[in-house]
Amino acid sequence: MTNQTNEEKFSSRLGFILTSAGCAIGLGNVWRFPYITGKYGGGLFVAIYILFLLILGIPIVTAELSVGRASRKSVMRSFDVLEPEGTKWHAYKWIAMAGNYLLMMYYTTIAGWILLYFFKTARGDFVGLKSAGVAQAFGATTASPVVSVVFMAVIVALGFGICAGGLQGGVERITKGIMVALFVLMVLLAVNSLRLPGAKAGMAFYLKPTPGELTLHTLPETIYAAMGQSLFTLGVGIGSMGIFGAYIGKEKRLFGEGVTIAALDTVIAILAGVVIFPACFSYGVKPTSGPPLIFITLPNVFNHMPNGRFWGALFFLFMTFAALSTVIAVFQNIIANFRDVTGLPLKKSCAVNAVLLIVLSLPCALGFNVLSFVQPLGAGSTILDLEDFLVSSNIVPVGSIIYVLFITARAGWGFDGFLSEVNTGTGLRFPGGRASRFYMGVVLPVLIAVIMIGGYLG
Template sequence: MKSVDNSLQNTNGGFDSKIGFILASVGSAVGMGNIWMFPYRLGSYGGAAFLIPYFLFIVLFGIVGLSGEFGLGRLTGTGPIGSYDYAMKSRGKKGGKLLGAIPLLGSLGIAIGYAVIVGWVLRSVWGAVTGDLISIPSDEYFAGATGQFGSIPWHVIVVALTVIILIGGVLKGIEKVNKIMMPAFFILFIVIAVRVAFLDGAGEGYRYLLMPKWEYLLKPETWVMAMGQAFFSLSITGSGMIIYGSYLKKKENIVHSAGMTTLLDTCAALIAGFAIIPAVFAFQLDPTSGPPLMFITLPKVFAQMPMGRLFAALFFLSVLFAGITSLVNMFEVCSEAAQKELRMKRIPSILLVGAAVLLVGIFIEYEPFLGAWMDVITIYVVPFGAMLGAIMIYWVLGTKKIDAELNIGRKKPLGKFFDFCGKYVYILLAVVVFILGIAYHGIG
C-alpha cells in the first residue's frame, strides 16, 4: 500500500504496539455482560445450540461493526463528535457534532452507572479478603452496598483508580494497565474454572452449558438474545471503540485487530461460563438469577467451597479488572471530547469527567434508582448511538472511504461482500437491535 497522511492522528498520542491496542480493546469489550449474562443465556437458550447464532452474529458484528468504528476513529484522529462531523462534512452537510454527542452521552451514562457496580465489585474483593463475604449471608452483604449512599467509599476509589490510570496517558496509562489487567483476568478465570471442574456435581453445569437443545433454534427469542448478546458484548456503541481507533498506528491491519478482539472477547465469555455455571450447579443453586448471580449466588458457592475465601478473592479481583478496563474506555472517550470541544488540557478534562461520573453516580447508588438509570441508558441511548454510528460509517461516510482506511496494512483489499454486509446487513441488524431492545426491554 502507498504511504498515508498521518496528519489526523490524535494529539493524545497512540498505542505503542498492536497487542497493546488489542488488549485495550478487549478490556473495553469484556465486562459484566460476559461474566454473568452470557453463561446463563447460553444455558437458557439451547446450550451449545445457542452458540450457532451467537457465533454468526459475533463474527459479523466484530469484523464489520468493530472494524468500522476502529477505521472511522483512525481516519479522523478523534472521537465520535469530530468523527461524525467529518462524515457529515464529507457529504457537504452540517450537524455531525450534534449527532456525535448522542453516543458520547451514552458512554458517559454507562460510565456513571458502571462505576457504581464496579464499586460493589471492589467491596466484594475486600469482603473476600476479610472473610465478611463468606461469613455474612450474601443477600445481607450485598444489601449493605445497594442502599441510598451505601457504597460511597468504594465508588470513590473506583473513580479515582480510573482517573489515575488515564492521567498516565494512552501509552503509559491505558496500554500499560491493559497489558497487565487483561492477561491477569484470563489467568484468574482459568484458575477458577480448573478448580470448579473438580467439584462434585459440576458435570451437570457442563451439560447445562453444552448439551445442545436443537429445538431452541426454531424459537425467534433464541436468535434475538444471541444477537443482542453478541452486539453489546463487543462494546459497539458508536463511541468508545472510535476513540481507541484514533490512537491506532496507520500501518496496522484494522480488520485483523477487530478479529482478534472478537476472538478474545468470546473466549472471555466462554471461560466465565465454565467458571461460574458448573460451580452453581455443584451447590444446586439457580443459574438463571441474572445480575444477582454474581453478587448473591456466587458468594454462596464460595462459602461452601474449600478455600472459598481465596477463590472468592480471585473471582472478584478478575471481575474488578474487567470493570476498570471498561471504565477506562468510557472515561477516555468523554475526556477526549472535553479536550477537543472545550479546549481543555488532558488532566483537567479527565478530572472533569471523573467528577461528573461520581457526583451523578452518588445519587443513584440505591439499587432501584441505578436499575432505572441503566435501563434508560442501555435500552434507548446506547443502542441508538450504536445504530447512528453504523449509519454514519457505512452510509454517510460511505463504503469507498471507509474501505480505503480499512485496506491500509492489508495485503488483500476488502471485497464487495464486505461492503454489502456493512451497508445493508450490519446497518439493518443495528436498527433491529435498537427496536427489539425496546420491545423486549433490553436484549444486551
C-alpha cells in the same frame, strides 16, 4: 482550540488489542453471557451467538475503528472531519458523549460493589453464612448510601487517576497488566471449577447443544438473545472503540483487528461460564441473572467450596479487573472527547471529569436507598435500570446504525473511503463490492433495528 487525539498513539499493537478488548470485556461477560447461554440452549446458543458476532458485531466494530483511524480524532470531532460539507452527521457526537457518561453513571456503582466484595470475601465476611445471610449482606450493602457512594467514588478516582498518566504511561501500561492478570485468574478459576464433583453436569448444561428443546416459540427468542449479546458485548456505538482506532497506525488492516478483539471478548465470556456453571451444579445452587448471580449466588457457592474464601477472593479480584478495564477504556474516551471540545490539558480534564462523574453517579448509587422511591420503569425498578435502558436499548443501537450508514451512504463518508481505510496494512481484508455495501448499509441497520425494537418490547 487544538485537537489532542492525534498527538497520542499506542506504543504497540499488543497495547491496542488488550486495551480495546478491555473495553469490550466487562461485567456483562460474566453475569449475562453464562446465564443466557444456559437459558437459550447451551452450546446451540453459543454457536448462534458466534454467527451473529461474525455477521453483526465485528463489522460494526470495524466500522467504528475505521472512522477513528481515518479521522485521528474522538467521536466529538471524527464525523466533522470525514463528513461531506453541509451534512449533519456530526450532530450525533452529543448523543455519543451522553452515552459514555450515562454508561459510567451506573457502571461505577456496580464496580464499587465488586471492589467492596473483594475485600469482604478476602476478609472472610461470608464464611459460615447461610443463603439468607448472604442475601441480607448484599441488601445491607445496597441499602447503605455511604458505602455505595464511597466505593463508587474510589472507582472513579482510580480510573481517572490511571488516565491522568497518559495513553502510554497510564492507560496502556495499566490495562496491559490488568488484562494479563485477568486472563491468568480466569484460567485458574476455570481449572478449579472443572475439578469440582459436579463439573461434568454443569458443563453439559452450559455447552451441550440441545436443539430438541427449541420450538417455534423459543427459537426466535434464542436468535434475538444471540443478536443482542453480539451487539452489546463489544461496546460499540458510542465511540469507545473509535477512540482506540484514532491511536493506532496503518500497519494492520482493521477487519483482522476487529476479529481479534471479538475473539478475546468471547474467550473471556465462555470461560466465565466454565467458572460459574460447574460450581453452581456441584453445590446445587441455581444460577440467576444480574446482580444476584455475582453478589448472592456465587458467595453461596464459595461458602460450600473447599478453600472457598481463597477462590472467592480471586473471583472478585478478577471481577474488579474486568470492571476496571472497561472503566479505564470509557474514561479515556470521555477524556479525549472532553479535550477535543475544551482544549484543556490532560490532568485538569481528568480532575474536572472525576468530580463530574462522581456527581452524575450519585442518583444510581443512592437509587437503592435514599432515592429508592424513584421507580422510573415501573414498580421495583431503579435509576440504574433506567440508565441501563437508555444506553443499551437506545444509544448503542442508534449509534451502531449511524456508524454503518455513515460509511455506506453517498451523503456520508462513503463506502470507498471506508474500504480504503479499513484495508490499509496487512491482515484480513474487508470484502468490497455491491453485495458488501448492501449488507453494511441495509441488512445491518435492519438487524440492529430489530434488536432496538425488541428492547422496547421487553
